[in-house]
Amino acid sequence: MPAPQRRARPKRSARGLLEEGRWKTLVLVVAALVSGLLLGDALHSGGGEGSAPTAAVESSGDGAEGPVPDGQYTGYKVGDLPHGGPLTETASGKYRTVGEPGQKVGKGEKVFTYVVEVEDSIDSSTFGGDGAFAAMVDATLANPKGWTHDPKFAFQHITETNDRHPDLRIQLSTQKTTADTCGAEFAMETSCFYSDGGRVVLNEGRWVRGALPFEGDLGGYRQYMISHEVGHGIGFANHQPCEKNGALAPVMMQQTLSLNNRTLKKIEPNEVYGDDDTTCRPNPWPFPLQGR
Numbered sequence: 001m002p003a004p005q006r007r008a009r010p011k012r013s014a015r016g017l018l019e020e021g022r023w024k025t026l027v028l029v030v031a032a033l034v035s036g037l038l039l040g041d042a043l044h045s046g047g048g049e050g051s052a053p054t055a056a057v058e059s060s061g062d063g064a065e066g067p068v069p070d071g072q073y074t075g076y077k078v079g080d081l082p083h084g085g086p087l088t089e090t091a092s093g094k095y096r097t098v099g100e101p102g103q104k105v106g107k108g109e110k111v112f113t114y115v116v117e118v119e120d121s122i123d124s125s126t127f128g129g130d131g132a133f134a135a136m137v138d139a140t141l142a143n144p145k146g147w148t149h150d151p152k153f154a155f156q157h158i159t160e161t162n163d164r165h166p167d168l169r170i171q172l173s174t175q176k177t178t179a180d181t182c183g184a185e186f187a188m189e190t191s192c193f194y195s196d197g198g199r200v201v202l203n204e205g206r207w208v209r210g211a212l213p214f215e216g217d218l219g220g221y222r223q224y225m226i227s228h229e230v231g232h233g234i235g236f237a238n239h240q241p242c243e244k245n246g247a248l249a250p251v252m253m254q255q256t257l258s259l260n261n262r263t264l265k266k267i268e269p270n271e272v273y274g275d276d277d278t279t280c281r282p283n284p285w286p287f288p289l290q291g292r
Contacts, residue, residue, distance in 0.1 A: 073212050079188035079257045079267070084209035085126055091176035092121035095169075097160070099134025104156040105141060106148030112234055113158045114141075114168040119177055119204070127208055137170050140226040145285040147227070153234060168233050170200040170226070178203040186267060190256055191225055193232035200229045211256045214282045224284035227251050231286065241273045242280035248288050249280035 073082065095117035104111055116134040124130050134157075140146060141155045148154060160166055173181065175189060181201050182192035191203045202225050214221040231252055240250035241261050249255050254271075258264050259280045265273040 081189045088174045091174040094120045098130035106154030108154035111154045112167045115166045117171045149287040175205045242278045248283035251286045
C-alpha cells in the first residue's frame with residue numbers, strides 16, 4: 001500500500017501572520033491585566049491605605065487595635081516631671097568622660113571646645129549607654145539647625161589633657177547633684193549652665209522622662225536641653241518669651257516648664273515674660289527653619 005500523502009498546508013500571507021500576532025499579543029496583555037487586578041484586590045482587601053495583607057500574619061490580639069492616647073496629661077502641675085523610667089537615687093558628684101573626640105563642626109569665628117561626662121553613680125545602660133548620650137550631644141551641636149548656623153560659633157569635642165582644658169563640660173547629672181549645683185528655688189526639675197568650670201549640667205530626670213510641654217517627644221526634648229543650656233554657655237544669658245500664638249518657641253524660652261508667657265511669669269515674676277496669654281509650640285533648635 002502506498003504511503004498516505006500529506007495534504008500541504010496553504011501558505012498564509014504576511015497580512016495573516018501579522019493579524020495572528022496581534023491577537024496573541026492582545027490575549028497576553030489582557031491576561032496580565034486580569035492577573036494584576038486579581039492580585040491587587042487580594043493584597044488590598046484587608047483594609048484601607050497602608051493595611052497589611054490579611055493572609056500575611058494571623059493576629060493573636062482581640063481586634064488588633066493599638067492604644068489610643070487621650071492627648072492630655074492629667075494629674076500633673078506645671079513643671080512636674082512626667083512618669084517614666086527609673087532614676088538614680090545616689091549622687092556621687094564625680095564624673096567619667098564618655099564619647100569620642102572629633103573634628104570641628106561649624107565655621108564659626110569662636111571654636112568652643114567641649115568634653116562629655118556622666119556622673120559616676122548613673123547607670124546609663126537603662127537609656128542606651130554612655131555612647132548614646134555622647135552621640136546625642138555631638139549630633140545636636142553639629143546639626144545645621146543648631147548654634148553652628150550662626151557664623152560666630154563652632155564646636156569641637158576634644159580629649160582633655162593637662163595642657164588643654166575644654167571651654168564646656170557637658171555633664172549628665174543626677175537630680176540631687178543638679179539641684180545642689182543649679183539651686184532648687186522653684187522646687188522643679190531643671191537643668192542649668194554653671195559658669196564656674198563651664199559646666200552644662202543636664203538633669204538625668206529630664207533626660208530620662210522629658211517635659212510635659214513636649215508631649216512625649218523625648219528625642220526633641222533632649223535636643224532642646226542641650227541647645228538651651230549650651231546657649232547659656234556660649235553667651236546667651238537671657239531667656240526669651242513667646243512672640244506669637246502658635247509660633248515655634250525660641251530655644252532660649254524656658255520650655256521645660258511651660259510654653260505660655262503668663263504661666264512662666266507666675267513662676268518667675270522677674271523674668272522677661274509678659275502677662276499676655278501667648279503660647280508657642282515646642283522647638284529644640286536655635287534656627288529651626290534654617291539650613292546650610
